[in-house]
Amino acid sequence: MPKLTFWFEFASTYSYLSVLRIEAMAAEAGVAIDWRPFLLGPIFRAQGWETSPFNLYPAKGRYMVRDIERIAEARGLVFRMPDPFPQNGLSAARLATLGVGEGWVAPFTLAVYTAEFAEGRNISEPEVLAEILEKVGVAAGPAFEAAGRGEIKERLRAATEEAIGLGIFGAPSFVTDDGELFWGDDRLAAALAYTASVSRSS
Amino acid sequence: MPKLTFWFEFASTYSYLSVLRIEAMAAEAGVAIDWRPFLLGPIFRAQGWETSPFNLYPAKGRYMVRDIERIAEARGLVFRMPDPFPQNGLSAARLATLGVGEGWVAPFTLAVYTAEFAEGRNISEPEVLAEILEKVGVAAGPAFEAAGRGEIKERLRAATEEAIGLGIFGAPSFVTDDGELFWGDDRLAAALAYTASVSRSS
Numbered sequence: 001m002p003k004l005t006f007w008f009e010f011a012s013t014y015s016y017l018s019v020l021r022i023e024a025m026a027a028e029a030g031v032a033i034d035w036r037p038f039l040l041g042p043i044f045r046a047q048g049w050e051t052s053p054f055n056l057y058p059a060k061g062r063y064m065v066r067d068i069e070r071i072a073e074a075r076g077l078v079f080r081m082p083d084p085f086p087q088n089g090l091s092a093a094r095l096a097t098l099g100v101g102e103g104w105v106a107p108f109t110l111a112v113y114t115a116e117f118a119e120g121r122n123i124s125e126p127e128v129l130a131e132i133l134e135k136v137g138v139a140a141g142p143a144f145e146a147a148g149r150g151e152i153k154e155r156l157r158a159a160t161e162e163a164i165g166l167g168i169f170g171a172p173s174f175v176t177d178d179g180e181l182f183w184g185d186d187r188l189a190a191a192l193a194y195t196a197s198v199s200r201s202s
Numbered sequence: 203m204p205k206l207t208f209w210f211e212f213a214s215t216y217s218y219l220s221v222l223r224i225e226a227m228a229a230e231a232g233v234a235i236d237w238r239p240f241l242l243g244p245i246f247r248a249q250g251w252e253t254s255p256f257n258l259y260p261a262k263g264r265y266m267v268r269d270i271e272r273i274a275e276a277r278g279l280v281f282r283m284p285d286p287f288p289q290n291g292l293s294a295a296r297l298a299t300l301g302v303g304e305g306w307v308a309p310f311t312l313a314v315y316t317a318e319f320a321e322g323r324n325i326s327e328p329e330v331l332a333e334i335l336e337k338v339g340v341a342a343g344p345a346f347e348a349a350g351r352g353e354i355k356e357r358l359r360a361a362t363e364e365a366i367g368l369g370i371f372g373a374p375s376f377v378t379d380d381g382e383l384f385w386g387d388d389r390l391a392a393a394l395a396y397t398a399s400v401s402r403s404s
Contacts, residue, residue, distance in 0.1 A: 047259055057249055059371040063385055070382075070392070169261040180272075183265055186388045190272070 001032040002177070002199030004191055007163055008109065009040040009171040010089025010096075011052065013068055013081075016117040017185040018172040019110055020077060029192040030199075035105045037096040038159045039089075040171055052086045071185075078118040087116055088124040094147040095129060097156045099138070107136040203234040204379070204401030206393055209365055210311065211242040211373040212291025212298075213254065215270055215283075218319040219387040220374040221312055222279060231394040233401075237307045239298040240361045241291075242373055254288045273387075280320040289318055290326040296349040297331060299358045301340070309338040 006022055008015040026033045044053070054061035065081055072079035092112050099105035111132045115121040121128050130140035146152065163173070167181050174182040174191035178198060182191035208224055210217040228235045246255070256263035267283055274281035294314050301307035313334045317323040323330050332342035348354065365375070369383050376384040376393035380400060384393035 057371060059366075059369050062369060063371065063383060066383070067385070067389070070396075164261075167261050167264060169259060169265065181265060181268070183269070187269070194272075 001030060002195045003032045003034055004195045005034040005036055005175045007036045007038055007166075007168055007171060007173040007175065009038060010092045010112060010116070010123060011086035012040065012171040013054070013064060013117065014185045015172040016079070016113045017068065017071060017075075017077075018188055019113045021075075022188060023106065025188060025192055029196045031192050031195045033106075035096070035100065035109060036159060036163075037093045037100070037105070037109070037156065038163045038168070038171075039093055039156065042160055043164060043169060055085070080117065080120050082116050082120065082122070087122065090124075091126065091129055091147070092123050093156055094152050095133070095143060097152050097159065098143060098147045102138075104136055104138055108132065108138065111136055203232060204397045205234045205236055206397045207236040207238050207377045209238045209240055209368075209370055209373060209375040209377065211240060212294045212314060212318070212325060213288035214242065214373040215256070215266060215319065216387045217374040218281070218315045219270065219273060219277075219279075220390055221315045223277075224390065225308065227390060227394055231398045233394050233397045235308075237298070237302065237311060238361060238365075239295045239302070239307070239311070239358065240365045240370070240373075241295055241358065244362055245366060245371060257287070282319065282322050284318050284322065284324070289324065292326075293328065293331055293349070294325050295358055296354050297335070297345060299354050299361065300345060300349045304340075306338055306340055310334065310340065313338055 004026065006018070008019060022033055044050075049056055052061075054064050068079050071077075096105050096109055096112075099108045112123055112129070115128060115132060116123045123129065126144070130144070133140040133143050166173075166175050166179070168175070168183075170183055172183075172185055172188070174188060176182075176191065176195050176198065180191075180194055182188070182194070206228065208220070210221060224235055246252075251258055254263075256266050270281050273279075298307050298311055298314075301310045314325055314331070317330060317334060318325045325331065328346070332346070335342040335345050368375075368377050368381070370377070370385075372385055374385075374387055374390070376390060378384075378393065378397050378400065382393075382396055384390070384396070
């Protein structure tokens, strides 16, 4: 099955939209999804941004909320802006990095985004993450212990470096095996179609 | 017929995509388009940007080119990046502002964007603009004379202020009569659908 890599950042509002629908759309397109957590913070800081562009540019921030509200209504989803925004997603990203190796990244990530953007919970809190881990069948204690190791921290740092090398500057991003980058939930369908068509023609 | 206001900036690459298709899509949706030139320069400068964000953030700029190349290919369009980018669209915007009052803003704007993004011409040059004016049936001399008057300059400045008041921060933008803002060529279909549905339910 052709593969599309899904780069997501836990603080990203538009990533929420993709997390909720990517597996269903990928199944329909006959594409496998490779879930890849990374951090936008270092990428934003490298271009002089100390917080989300939606905070730095208030008109853009207000628009983003309304845009997602309209999309959520059209798709029948719940959406609420987290408080504070952006959430600190470092612990979630380390756990998700562990989950990539252990096979539970997708259900864990879906549950984290739902807690953050539908239930209004603070995903930087260990209790919230522990509850989510248990809900998706992962023992929280060992997962926290493993996610805190240098190896996982290093793997997440390396993922962020790899993202920069692929030209990624925002989330969600989708990258095909031949290096095509698609940015934004509104490019998900095009990314899947491209992936499926390259596979058919090769 | 319900109305959607189309806010465009002549330097904007994604505005090109909308300029080419908005009238056909609007006709299909039963919506009238109100063409509104404005300037992004003052809006960008107010947030500390002295040039296009696609120049300030090179990864985003490279992505934008590839994204539009893919879209252009899918829609069967020619697209080339102008040199220099961004183009100085001030004269074109003043002429278009004149054209709003005189009824030729749509064909003039379409011809300017085509010259800029398909033919690689420099739209800051008076000869280029004169040729375009004549092509769409407008006498160039009187148009330049009228577009250089204080009244037109002031009308364009006021349009840019109005855009800021509507929450506009980029182009293309689409604003409904009840104040809904849609940003980006990828929101054009949603903007038209919204406009048509509000009209049907009122």
